[in-house]
Amino acid sequence: MILRNLVLQIVNNKLRKLSPKINIPFKRFSTQVNEKVANFVDIPPERIRNFSIIAHVDHGKSTLADRILEFTGAVKINSGQSQVLDKLQVEKERGITVKAQSASVLYDYKGETYLLNLIDTPGHVDFSNEVHRSLSACQGVILLVDANDGVQAQTVANFYLAFGKDLVIIPVLNKIDLKNADPGRVCMQLKSLFDIEENEVLKISAKLGTGIEDVFHAIIERLPFPKVDKSKKLRALLFDSWYDRYRGVLCLVYLTDGTIKIGDEITSCYSKKSYEVKTLSMLTPHEQSVTQLMAGQVGLISCNMRSHKEALIGDTLHTTGDNVEALDKFEPSKPMVFAGIYPLDQSQHVNLRSAIEKLCLNDSAVTVAPDTSPALGQGWRLGFLGLLHLEVFWQRLHQEHGTESILTAPSVTYKIKLKPTKQNIKDGTDIVYVNNPAHFPSHIAIEESFEPIVTGTIITPDEYLGAIMSLCMDRRGTQTNAINIDNNRVMLQYELPLCEIVVDFHDSLKTISSGYASFDYEHAGFKSSALLCILLNGVAVDELSSIVHITRAQTIGKRMCLRLKDIIPRQLVQIAIQAEVNGKIVGRETLKAYRKDVTAKLYGGDVTRRMKLLAQQAEGKKKMRSVANIALPRETFIEVLKK
Numbered sequence: 001m002i003l004r005n006l007v008l009q010i011v012n013n014k015l016r017k018l019s020p021k022i023n024i025p026f027k028r029f030s031t032q033v034n035e036k037v038a039n040f041v042d043i044p045p046e047r048i049r050n051f052s053i054i055a056h057v058d059h060g061k062s063t064l065a066d067r068i069l070e071f072t073g074a075v076k077i078n079s080g081q082s083q084v085l086d087k088l089q090v091e092k093e094r095g096i097t098v099k100a101q102s103a104s105v106l107y108d109y110k111g112e113t114y115l116l117n118l119i120d121t122p123g124h125v126d127f128s129n130e131v132h133r134s135l136s137a138c139q140g141v142i143l144l145v146d147a148n149d150g151v152q153a154q155t156v157a158n159f160y161l162a163f164g165k166d167l168v169i170i171p172v173l174n175k176i177d178l179k180n181a182d183p184g185r186v187c188m189q190l191k192s193l194f195d196i197e198e199n200e201v202l203k204i205s206a207k208l209g210t211g212i213e214d215v216f217h218a219i220i221e222r223l224p225f226p227k228v229d230k231s232k233k234l235r236a237l238l239f240d241s242w243y244d245r246y247r248g249v250l251c252l253v254y255l256t257d258g259t260i261k262i263g264d265e266i267t268s269c270y271s272k273k274s275y276e277v278k279t280l281s282m283l284t285p286h287e288q289s290v291t292q293l294m295a296g297q298v299g300l301i302s303c304n305m306r307s308h309k310e311a312l313i314g315d316t317l318h319t320t321g322d323n324v325e326a327l328d329k330f331e332p333s334k335p336m337v338f339a340g341i342y343p344l345d346q347s348q349h350v351n352l353r354s355a356i357e358k359l360c361l362n363d364s365a366v367t368v369a370p371d372t373s374p375a376l377g378q379g380w381r382l383g384f385l386g387l388l389h390l391e392v393f394w395q396r397l398h399q400e401h402g403t404e405s406i407l408t409a410p411s412v413t414y415k416i417k418l419k420p421t422k423q424n425i426k427d428g429t430d431i432v433y434v435n436n437p438a439h440f441p442s443h444i445a446i447e448e449s450f451e452p453i454v455t456g457t458i459i460t461p462d463e464y465l466g467a468i469m470s471l472c473m474d475r476r477g478t479q480t481n482a483i484n485i486d487n488n489r490v491m492l493q494y495e496l497p498l499c500e501i502v503v504d505f506h507d508s509l510k511t512i513s514s515g516y517a518s519f520d521y522e523h524a525g526f527k528s529s530a531l532l533c534i535l536l537n538g539v540a541v542d543e544l545s546s547i548v549h550i551t552r553a554q555t556i557g558k559r560m561c562l563r564l565k566d567i568i569p570r571q572l573v574q575i576a577i578q579a580e581v582n583g584k585i586v587g588r589e590t591l592k593a594y595r596k597d598v599t600a601k602l603y604g605g606d607v608t609r610r611m612k613l614l615a616q617q618a619e620g621k622k623k624m625r626s627v628a629n630i631a632l633p634r635e636t637f638i639e640v641l642k643k
């Protein structure tokens with residue numbers, strides 16, 4: 001417990017430095033119906049295009065979204081202002097998109113007005129859940145690739161995501177204004193990896209606005225319109241939600257069938273609860289009130305939903321009383337990294353709970369379970385898609401809801417096979433998943449333990465290949481594939497233990513490749529590992545036990561014994577420090593006892609008298625050892641964990 005507290009303090013101090021300001025991201029809603037927006041609803045589905053912009057981090061998604069909004073007159077962008085869809089304070093501070101944002105704009109083409117619903121998505125792998133969600137409301141995507149960096153790991157992941165959903169892909173090379181841009185090379189990469197022909201690829205500069213008209217034309221000509229029917233019964237896919245302090249839960253929906261008007265009664269397929277539609281609006285990108293929404297459109301509904309639990313992402317809303325088939329649900333995302341969160345003091349428990357609930361509404365990838373810690377009191381154990389996701393969530397809790405909380409050290413989920421007992425075989429509870437070190441079963445009860453594994457994709461210029469391969473080997477990676485994607489770039493695939501990459505793998509990769517290598521990963525099951533147990537005089541100390549890979553058990557075990565020998569202060573009895581893996585001792589060190597000089601009072605005399613006193617002392621120590629309650633200083637726990 002002492003160990004955990006200290007780790008918490010370190011993590012918290014690091015995170016708290018990120019930003020102390022409080023910000024409420026969503027402005028108060030105006031109920032006035034804008035005349036121009038009122039025209040939106042008259043547009044037939046044939047003239048609607050729903051699409052997402054997907055790309056690797058920093059390839060220019062938000063900048064392209066800015067240009068689209070600017071060209072269509074949706075917003076005026078002043079010099080110095082950029083990424084208008086990145087509304088959250090955390091996005092502005094970090095310069096990354098963490099939330100997918102929608103905007104509906106009008107564009108005139110060949111004498112007709114088209115309604116374009118665009119969704120700007122995040123590029124970082126930790127927010128891939130946002131991309132998944134957004135694609136369900138689209139018929140196509142703009143796959144943006146930096147003409148200088150070329151295809152990167154998330155470009156590959158995003159391409160397959162869109163391809164798997166049967167969406168039309170418009171490949172676009174961005175940043176052609178850069179001196180080192182090499183569109184020819186990047187087109188070759190697109191051809192060799194995705195079989196995309198060069199004549200399909202658009203070449204633009206989102207920053208300067210070069211080629212943006214071509215993007216609009218491609219959106220209208222290449223993307224299919226939504227195959228929807230406004231005369232059918234209403235079906236609306238709920239694909240995002242957030243909390244407004246005046247109107248409660250707001251649901252962002254994509255209407256696949258029918259129409260919806262203010263005052264309509266709607267029902268959720270998931271909870272079967274009914275609501276009256278209070279307001280309807282479109283994001284242009286600022287919220288604008290409309291009187292109705294029609295099939296093919298994306299809009300915002302407020303209907304007096306009060307709790308975050310009522311707005312399930314992937315739910316289908318329909319008119320009350322209608323019998324409709326629910327739309328396909330999303331695959332729930334699998335959290336990879338877990339951490340405990342506790343209020344600074346228990347009087348803030350209710351505030352923190354409500355803040356977590358509101359934020360989870362806006363970030364459906366986070367899982368929440370109540371947790372208790374003897375030291376920190378009542379709290380929650382939250383699951384995230386990665387460490388950046390965890391940091392951003394914690395920062396948003398602080399900035400958008402003004403809460404002060406303590407975050408515990410991150411951990412991953414281990415799979416534990418328990419030794420069979422009559423009871424656990426009967427209940428089927430012989431396999432357990434543990435993501436909280438405090439809930440680890442005692443080592444005696446464990447038959448086998450497994451650690452989570454990911455398949456990692458790395459794309460790198462070949463001069464960094466050697467350094468990257470040794471980094472992966474150091475992190476226990478096994479190479480499964482290597483493909484040359486052009487003359488000097490390689491795509492590597494590795495099987496890696498999740499716990500080895502969760503904290504600083506990405507940073508190390510960027511450092512050794514001078515920022516040129518990119519990384520993406522997906523969950524690939526569990527692999528057998530070993531539970532390393534530390535015994536002090538034969539007694540297992542659970543707090544010092546850890547899960548390690550079987551091939552590393554001996555080295556780590558020996559190292560821990562040596563380190564413990566240095567850290568644990570000498571005591572009145574001798575201490576045997578042993579490392580045990582799967583019932584086998586793999587390392588041992590002996591910490592000698594203090595030796596009290598029991599013969600000090602003797603002045604001369606017979607040697608047998610001296611021997612008798614020493615024998616008595618040895619006998620006494622033997623007894624002590626068997627009942628020894630070894631006092632470990634609290635630094636012990638931290639020190640042994642340091643690499």
Ligand SMILES: Nc1nc2c(ncn2[C@@H]2O[C@H](COP(=O)(O)OP(=O)(O)OP(=O)(O)O)[C@@H](O)[C@H]2O)c(=O)[nH]1
Pocket residue numbers: 055056057058059060061062063064083095096097098121122123124174175176177178204205206207208
């Ligand atoms: N030279 C040049 N720079 C560009 C261009 N487009 C975007 N950038 C710059 O590239 C950087 C990243 O742009 P963003 O639009 O934030 O990229 P993003 O893909 O939205 O980033 P994430 O949301 O974090 O994944 C910014 O500094 C932009 O100014 C371009 O056409 N030319």
